[in-house]
Amino acid sequence: MSDPANSQNLIDGTGPAPGESYTISVSPRVRNLPPYLFGKINDQKLKMRQAGHDVIDLGMGNPTDPPSPAIIDKLCEAARDDKNHRYSVASGVLNLRKEVASRYQSRFNVDLDPNLEIVTTIGSKEGFSHMCLALLGPGDTALVPAPTFPIHAHAIALADANAIALDVRDSQAFLKNVASMCESLFPKPKLLVLNYPHNPTGTVVEPAFFEEVVALAKKYKFLVVHDFAYGDVSFDDYLAPSFLAVPGAKDVGVEFTTMSKGYNMAGWRVGFAAGHKEIIRALKTIKGYYDYGLFQAVQIAAIVALRHGEEARLAQVAEYQMRRDVLVDGLHRLGWEVETPRAGMFAWAKIPEPWSSKMGSIDFAMKLLEDGDVAVSPGRGFGELGEGYLRMALVENDQRLRQAVRQIARVLRTDS
Numbered sequence: 001m002s003d004p005a006n007s008q009n010l011i012d013g014t015g016p017a018p019g020e021s022y023t024i025s026v027s028p029r030v031r032n033l034p035p036y037l038f039g040k041i042n043d044q045k046l047k048m049r050q051a052g053h054d055v056i057d058l059g060m061g062n063p064t065d066p067p068s069p070a071i072i073d074k075l076c077e078a079a080r081d082d083k084n085h086r087y088s089v090a091s092g093v094l095n096l097r098k099e100v101a102s103r104y105q106s107r108f109n110v111d112l113d114p115n116l117e118i119v120t121t122i123g124s125k126e127g128f129s130h131m132c133l134a135l136l137g138p139g140d141t142a143l144v145p146a147p148t149f150p151i152h153a154h155a156i157a158l159a160d161a162n163a164i165a166l167d168v169r170d171s172q173a174f175l176k177n178v179a180s181m182c183e184s185l186f187p188k189p190k191l192l193v194l195n196y197p198h199n200p201t202g203t204v205v206e207p208a209f210f211e212e213v214v215a216l217a218k219k220y221k222f223l224v225v226h227d228f229a230y231g232d233v234s235f236d237d238y239l240a241p242s243f244l245a246v247p248g249a250k251d252v253g254v255e256f257t258t259m260s261k262g263y264n265m266a267g268w269r270v271g272f273a274a275g276h277k278e279i280i281r282a283l284k285t286i287k288g289y290y291d292y293g294l295f296q297a298v299q300i301a302a303i304v305a306l307r308h309g310e311e312a313r314l315a316q317v318a319e320y321q322m323r324r325d326v327l328v329d330g331l332h333r334l335g336w337e338v339e340t341p342r343a344g345m346f347a348w349a350k351i352p353e354p355w356s357s358k359m360g361s362i363d364f365a366m367k368l369l370e371d372g373d374v375a376v377s378p379g380r381g382f383g384e385l386g387e388g389y390l391r392m393a394l395v396e397n398d399q400r401l402r403q404a405v406r407q408i409a410r411v412l413r414t415d416s
Contacts, residue, residue, distance in 0.1 A: 029158050036150075038381050041365055045375045056404045058392040059375040061199070061345050063264045065319070067305065068312040071263070074304040078297035088293035091284050092120020092272075096299045099306040100257075100272050108242040116277040117250070119284050122294060124229050124256040124271035127283065129155040130290065131225060131254070131273065134282040135191055136161035142191040143181055143222075145174075147382035147389075149199045152227070156193075164189070167385055168198055171209050175216065182220035192217065192253075195227040197240050200382050200391040201348045202341035204238065210246040217252035223279065224253030230344040232262025232313060235321045238342040244275055254279050261345060262313040263305050270294065270302045320345055323394040323401055330405030334412070347392045348379075355412070356388055365390060372411040374404045 041059060048055055066072070078084050091097070097114035104110040112118055121127025128151060136142060136159040144152045146165035156163040166177045182188050194213065196205045210226075217224050226243035234240045243255045254275030260266035273283055293299075324340070327347050331338045337350040350356070351364050359367070361378035368374045377393075379386030396404065 029160060033154060044369055053373050055373050055375050056396055056400050057375045059377045061393045062395060063266050064395050065264045067264045068309055070308060071301050071305045075297055075301035078300040084296040088296045090287040090291055090293045092293060093299050096120055096303050099303050103306055108245040110242060110244045112274050117280055118272060118274045119280050121271040121273055123269040124227060124258040125151050127256055127271050127273050128227060130286045131283050132156050132159040134286045141185060141189045142193055143178060143189050144193045145195050145198060147200055147386035149195060152193050165383055168203055169201055171205050175212050178216055188220055189222050191223050193225050197230040197343035200346055202344050202346060204342050207241045207246060210243050214246055214248045214252055226255040228255050229258045230261055231257060233317050233320055233345055234343040240343045250275050259302060259305060262316060263309055268298050320394050323398055326398045326401045327392060334409055345394045349390045349392060351388055351390060361387055361390060368408060368411060372407040374407050
């Protein structure tokens with residue numbers, strides 16, 4: 001129990017006397033966050049690496065390949081310019097927003113005003129989180145995909161709003177559930193969060209799906225935020241569609257993109273939100289209070305990436321497709337049930353019998369780590385509908401992926 005005298009010390013600035021202590025009470029929004037279910041895996045992975053284990057890490061969608069040399073060269077050049085070390089602007093430099101508009105036009109035939117309909121974010125995760133603060137508050141409800149990428153639920157909770165998760169794996173059933181929620185809830189949901197290609201399951205949609213979303217949004221008066229983080233990585237003959245390419249989409253929502261995946265710039269934290277100008281204005285307002293924007297040299301290098309990096313992006317997509325085939329084919333040979341993803345950088349693998357009857361996904365992931373030196377993400381970390389599955393990232397090279405399959409096979413064969 002805290003001492004009232006200590007509380008007064010905090011107010012008058014004297015602080016606790018030597019030998020005394022006081023209790024810090026965090027806000028309910030922090031206390032109410034669920035436990036981080038990947039923490040156990042990450043802690044053990046670190047311990048094993050410190051002990052000298054060569055862990056093959058398929059747990060996080062963290063690209064191991066570097067950006068193209070031209071992007072790095074431009075970063076170095078821009079960093080040597082004294083002017084680029086001053087504060088930037090929270091919305092991003094105009095020329096970068098112009099390049100985003102140009103990219104949307106060339107790839108998706110979408111017209112965007114770089115001044116009013118685009119804002120640069122510190123990665124799409126930061127942008128999404130601040131967007132939730134801009135749009136949601138106590139008593140509001142948002143519908144999110146399930147299995148759920150954690151930030152899609154947690155950012156809503158941090159905005160003091162409520163999240164309802166809907167199974168994303170059957171697209172038509174998902175749309176029916178959205179309509180059902182709008183008919184049955186009062187007040188109606190304020191926001192629908194979409195994420196295609198979906199993390200973690202790899203579920204994809206066609207443009208007609210977004211047409212139905214727009215129709216529902218206009219009928220039930222909700223807003224739409226589409227997390228398009230994996231839109232740069234599509235395989236075979238599939239091209240992941242942009243939500244904004246659907247007529248009427250800009251009337252109801254926005255879309256987040258990122259340079260983390262296709263351009264291998266994850267640590268650079270370059271993302272964008274585009275779409276409905278009033279929603280973009282709200283995000284700009286929030287960001288104006290929180291940050292001064294990205295380091296300007298990073299933004300200048302990002303301009304070069306968008307302007308001249310298409311060939312490198314396509315080469316990286318081809319690399320991910322080759323890795324996908326290596327990993328999925330290897331798991332199929334082991335008898336695992338894995339759908340070949342058409343986009344994204346993950347395989348969503350069902351835990352095989354008899355293991356799925358013996359243990360949950362967290363324990364099974366720990367087993368593969370401790371006994372096989374292979375780190376994966378347990379499906380339970382993405383909510384209840386993820387239980388029974390593992391997410392495996394395509395971030396290691398083909399030789400390491402083949403080795404991962406051999407090590408997984410050895411673990412299961414030894415304990416069979």
